[in-house]
Amino acid sequence: MKSTITITQIAQESGVSVATVSRFLNGKVPVSADKKARIEAVVRKYDFTPNALARGLISKRTMTLGVILPDITNPYFATIFQEVQRCAAEEGYSVYLCNTRFHHGDAPIDETGYFRMMMDKKVDGILIIGGQLDMVEITPAYKEALNKLSASLPVVAAGREIPGAGCIFIDSENGSGVTTAYNYLSSLGHKDIAFVGGQPGVTITETRLESYKKAAAASGREVRKDLISLSDYYLPDGYQAAEALISRNAPFTAVITMNDNVALGAIRAFADHGLSVPRDVALISCDRFYFADYTIPRLTSIHHHSRRWGQMVVRTLIQAVQGSTENARITFPPELIIGESCGTHLQH
C-alpha cells in the first residue's frame, strides 16, 4: 500500500502553508512557481491523491452518476450506456451501472434497492432507463420510491411521464417507427402483416402495438388478433412468438418485430419451419442493433438512433446536476434502413 500523507504533512514537508497547499490542490488560486514546484515534488514523492470523499463532503458533489437499466447484455441498453459513460467521463463523472434483470426468464429484481444504494453513495444524479418505469401499471411502492429519489437528487427517467413524480421524463418511443414499418410493408403489397415480440403490459410494447393497430385501420384492414404474438424482448422470445404465430395457421406474408433480437429469433423459427425470410415472409424490425448489417438476411429495420439518444439523456442529466435550466432534449425521427429481410434487394 502507498504511504498515506495529509495536506498538513505536505505543507510541512514543502515548507508552505496548509492554505497554500489547499489552494494549489483545488486549482482555484494561482500559487507561485517556486511554491508550486515544492508542493508538486512532495505530491509526487508520496503519490498523493486528494481525497475525493473529503472533497465530496465539502463541495457536496461526488462527480458520480448512477445508471439503472434492465440488462446490459441487451445491445439496445449497451449502446445507450456506452454513450452515457463516454459523455459523462468527458465531463469528469464516473458512472455506476446497475442491472435489474440478470438472466432471460428471471423476474426483474426490485429497483428500489438500487435507489437506496445510489442515494447512499450520494451520486449527483440518476438515470433510469426502462424496467419498472416502463410498466403500464406502476405500483404505488415504486412510485413512492421514485418520488423519494427525485426529491433528493436530479433523476432523468427514460419513459413516459408519471404524473406527480419529480423526474425529468424523456420518452424514447412514440410508435411512429412502427407506422413507418407498416406503411413500408403495405407499399410492397403486403396485406396480412403480423406483430411479433414485446412483453404485454410494458409501455414500449403497448405504444408500438397501438401504432400497428392504427396503421392497419388506416389501411382499411381489420385488426386481427391472430396476427399479434407478444412475448418478450430476447432471442428465445422472438423464436417462441414466431412459432406461436405459425401454429395458428392464420395467413400472413409479413411481420413487424419488436427489436432485432426478436427478429433474429423469429427468422430462426421461420427457418426451422421451412419458411425463408424474405422469400416466404417479409420481416421488418425496430431498434436496429449492431449486428443488423451482418445477419442472413441483412435486417430491414427502424433505426431509433440509440447512440445519439444516449448522449442526449446524459447531457440532460448533467445539466440538471449542474443546476442548468437549459433543455438538452432533442427528438430524433426514427429512420427506415432497408436491408434484405423485406426482399426489396431482389428487385434491384
Add this chain to the structure above:
Amino acid sequence: MKSTITITQIAQESGVSVATVSRFLNGKVPVSADKKARIEAVVRKYDFTPNALARGLISKRTMTLGVILPDITNPYFATIFQEVQRCAAEEGYSVYLCNTRFHHGDAPIDETGYFRMMMDKKVDGILIIGGQLDMVEITPAYKEALNKLSASLPVVAAGREIPGAGCIFIDSENGSGVTTAYNYLSSLGHKDIAFVGGQPGVTITETRLESYKKAAAASGREVRKDLISLSDYYLPDGYQAAEALISRNAPFTAVITMNDNVALGAIRAFADHGLSVPRDVALISCDRFYFADYTIPRLTSIHHHSRRWGQMVVRTLIQAVQGSTENARITFPPELIIGESCGTHLQH
C-alpha cells in the same frame, strides 16, 4: 430537496443518546426495541440516509468497485460485466463501469486516466479486463501506472502475468479451445483450415494463433501463412478478414474464427461471395455469444463460460478487498458446442 438532518438532531428528537443512534445506524450493537422504534420514526420522518461519504472516511471502505474494460457493446464483456455487477451487488458493492473503446475503428483511450479517476473515487478494488493489459508489448507508462494502482488498492487483472506488477492476474485463455476446434475440424476430414479475425499483437490473438499453428503441426501439416487472416474482434473485422482470405485464392474448406462477432461477419462475407456455411465452408468459432443458437446457420463454437468466469473474477476481487487470502480461482475447461456451422447436423 429533502430536509437534511444530522445524527445529533435524530438523537435529540428521538430522546436517545448520539452514541445509541450511531450504534443503531451501524447495526453493530443491539438497541432496545423502544429506542429502536423512536429512532426509526425520526429516520422515516426525515428520510435520513446515513452519509456513505462520511462512513467511508471512517471505515476506509467505500463499498465500491471499478471495472475497466474495452467495450460494453461487445457481448463477451457485457456478459462478464453483468455477472460481476450481480455478484458485487449481492455483497453490497456498487460498481463503476469504464469503457476504453467507444467506436469500432477508434483507437482506445488511455486507460490510466481511469486509474486516476477510480483512485480519486477511493474504490475498494479494481477489475481490469482486456485492453492495454492484453497487449503483447506493454508500454512502460502503462506498467508504471498499473504498479502505482496496485500499490494503492487490490487490482484483479484479467490477463497473463506482467512480471513485477502487484496485481492478481487471472488468465482467461490458454489456447486449448482452439486446439479442440482444430481437432474437431480435422475429425470431420478438413485439411485446409484457416484462422480468421483477432488483432495482431494482442495476447488472446497470439495465444490462439499459437495453438492453431501447433495443432496444424501436430496433424503433420505445414502452417500456411495464406490461411491466416487477422484483423480485429468485431463484425466488420470478420467480414474484412474473410474477404481478404477469399481474395488470396488459397484453397480452404474450413475456418476457425476468433469469436462469434467475427464468425457472423465472416459468414456474411462468404455469403456475399457465393460461399455458403456450412455447405462450402465449415466454420467453428470461439467465445460463444448469446446469439449463437439463433443465427443462420447456428454456430458451432467453443464455449469459454464467460458468465462463470465473471463470477470467479469478482469473487477473487472481493476476497482481496476483504483481506482474505483464500483463492477463489477455478479454471473452466472450454467446451465444444456443436451447432450447424460445421455441417455435422447434415449427417444425422
